[in-house]
Amino acid sequence: MNIHEYQAKKIFENFGIKIPQGQIAYTPQEALLAAKNVSKKGPWVLKAQIQSGARHSGYFLENNAGNISGVQIVYKRSEIAAVAEQMLGNTLVTIQTGPRGKKVNKIYVEAFQKVKANFYLGLTVNRITAELVLLVADVPDGNIIKVALNHPDDILHLSLSTTDSVSASQIQNIMDFLKLPRRLAHHLEKLVNGLHRAFLDLDATMIEINPVGVLPGGELCALDAKISLDDNALFRHQNIAVLRDDSDLGERELQAQRYKFTYHEFDGTVGCIVNGDGVALSVMDLLKDHGSGAACFINVKGGVDKDKIANGIKLIMTNPRVEGILLNILGGFVRCNLIADGIIAAASEAGLNVPMVIRFEGTNKDMAREILNNSHLPVVWADTQEDAVEQLLKLMREAA
Numbered sequence: 001m002n003i004h005e006y007q008a009k010k011i012f013e014n015f016g017i018k019i020p021q022g023q024i025a026y027t028p029q030e031a032l033l034a035a036k037n038v039s040k041k042g043p044w045v046l047k048a049q050i051q052s053g054a055r056h057s058g059y060f061l062e063n064n065a066g067n068i069s070g071v072q073i074v075y076k077r078s079e080i081a082a083v084a085e086q087m088l089g090n091t092l093v094t095i096q097t098g099p100r101g102k103k104v105n106k107i108y109v110e111a112f113q114k115v116k117a118n119f120y121l122g123l124t125v126n127r128i129t130a131e132l133v134l135l136v137a138d139v140p141d142g143n144i145i146k147v148a149l150n151h152p153d154d155i156l157h158l159s160l161s162t163t164d165s166v167s168a169s170q171i172q173n174i175m176d177f178l179k180l181p182r183r184l185a186h187h188l189e190k191l192v193n194g195l196h197r198a199f200l201d202l203d204a205t206m207i208e209i210n211p212v213g214v215l216p217g218g219e220l221c222a223l224d225a226k227i228s229l230d231d232n233a234l235f236r237h238q239n240i241a242v243l244r245d246d247s248d249l250g251e252r253e254l255q256a257q258r259y260k261f262t263y264h265e266f267d268g269t270v271g272c273i274v275n276g277d278g279v280a281l282s283v284m285d286l287l288k289d290h291g292s293g294a295a296c297f298i299n300v301k302g303g304v305d306k307d308k309i310a311n312g313i314k315l316i317m318t319n320p321r322v323e324g325i326l327l328n329i330l331g332g333f334v335r336c337n338l339i340a341d342g343i344i345a346a347a348s349e350a351g352l353n354v355p356m357v358i359r360f361e362g363t364n365k366d367m368a369r370e371i372l373n374n375s376h377l378p379v380v381w382a383d384t385q386e387d388a389v390e391q392l393l394k395l396m397r398e399a400a
Contacts, residue, residue: 210224260304
């Protein structure tokens with residue numbers, strides 16, 4: 001589960017992490033009042049609250065929004081309401097939302113913070129080594145993705161304990177890496193340990209501050225905030241579970257959520273049905289290597305029945321952007337024969353009007369093949385995911 005920036009910052013505050021004064025607003029008038037409450041004089045920062053990064057470099061689809069992005073610095077109080085009106089009710093597009101963007105229903109009004117420097121700080125789980133990893137980078141423009149892709153050696157990786165606090169030597173490593181003055185050591189230790197406690201106490205899967213601001217007095221302040229939480233652990237955090245906000249999710253995403261599936265939309269033309277995030281990413285990489293891309297993907301998980309699988313597959317079949325469907329299933333908890341039954345049930349309701357290529361491996365794959373062959377649906381079989389991608393793109397070109 002992802003939460004909004006303003007919600008994450010309130011959580012940070014509970015763990016001793018300094019945040020700017022801020023207040024949420026749902027109307028231009030509320031934004032004006034919020035500005036008065038957080039700071040008697042400007043500037044102020046108005047931030048569109050959608051579940052997406054890169055809001056500062058995004059743009060709005062509607063003409064009445066003008067050429068503003070999702071993060072605006074406003075210097076005059078008299079302009080607050082006008083800028084808020086440009087954002088509220090309009091659709092913000094970022095590199096993470098896809099071309100359809102997300103509607104802005106609320107904005108966060110903050111007191112502007114003057115900083116001497118800033119840097120990136122993030123916590124996540126390294127699933128390969130089964131370790132909690134702290135990521136640190138000096139990113140003046142805030143573009144951590146660009147650094148990760150082009151200069152990965154510029155990111156410091158530190159493995160953290162799940163039982164002990166961050167060590168003094170690790171704090172010193174960060175200080176040396178960022179070339180921070182010695183007087184900031186106490187503030188850095190407080191920030192990193194607060195982030196560490198939050199991650200463990202909340203059963204988070206990812207926490208990041210991009211950026212951390214170094215204030216003139218030496219304090220460190222979270223200028224932005226992002227928290228992703230483990231859905232499977234939310235029963236332990238009812239106070240956090242109530243923060244879920246589905247208002248900027250599309251109808252297909254909401255339906256997938258009801259069936260406990262992960263669903264995402266992109267700007268390509270291939271619908272992907274997989275079981276596992278790693279499988280999804282590898283398929284998307286292959287599509288990109290072949291000059292194509294995913295329109296959407298759904299990750300079907302174990303512990304579901306044929307009807308839920310059929311409803312999940314229908315989300316792909318009925319997506320108007322989809323010109324071809326690729327199934328890459330590694331049968332384990334999700335048995336291949338259940339997927340086959342789901343395909344038939346979905347096709348009987350939604351129809352199968354685009355090419356479909358299937359790769360099954362694992363539990364009951366032969367049974368699944370037999371089921372689909374007896375159904376006489378026009379599916380094509382592949383032995384590897386590379387073969388599946390190549391066959392599907394060929395069929396899509398022939399059908400165009």
